[in-house]
Amino acid sequence: MDLITELEEARAAEKDQAHFYRTLAAEAEDRADEAMSERFNELHADEQHHVSRLTAxxxxxxxxxxELQPSDSSSARMDGWEAAASMREDAEVERYERLLQAEGVDAGTRALLEEILDTERHHATDLGGKWTQA
Structure with a gap:
């Protein structure tokens, strides 16, 4: 395992995840659904925080x-979003569990991965966000 490559892939996936939730938040805003807009924006904030931490x-x-390329979240829709989000969050959990099992992960990176994994587990369980502190 090349740690840098794995972290770059995780960073790209987090950016994609952030875009997914931002797309859902925009739809919720268009529908004037304040509760769902807030929920999606909180998930977006957590995922964007992960992008920033991985970048650092x-x-x-x-x-x-x-350079992270914009993802295509055109398929992100509020109708049935839970199933799509659940699959995406499960994949995130699996990614960080796998990274933490890899040899050669330094202490600083391990601490970051554990923190992100904790948040992703909350996302997978609750499909809600704002588990990270800004």
């Missing part, structure tokens, strides 16, 4: 950051 860690490890 990659820079600390001396990586050159790849």
């Amino acid at each position: 860690r990659l820079l600390e490890l001396g990586a050159s950051l790849a």
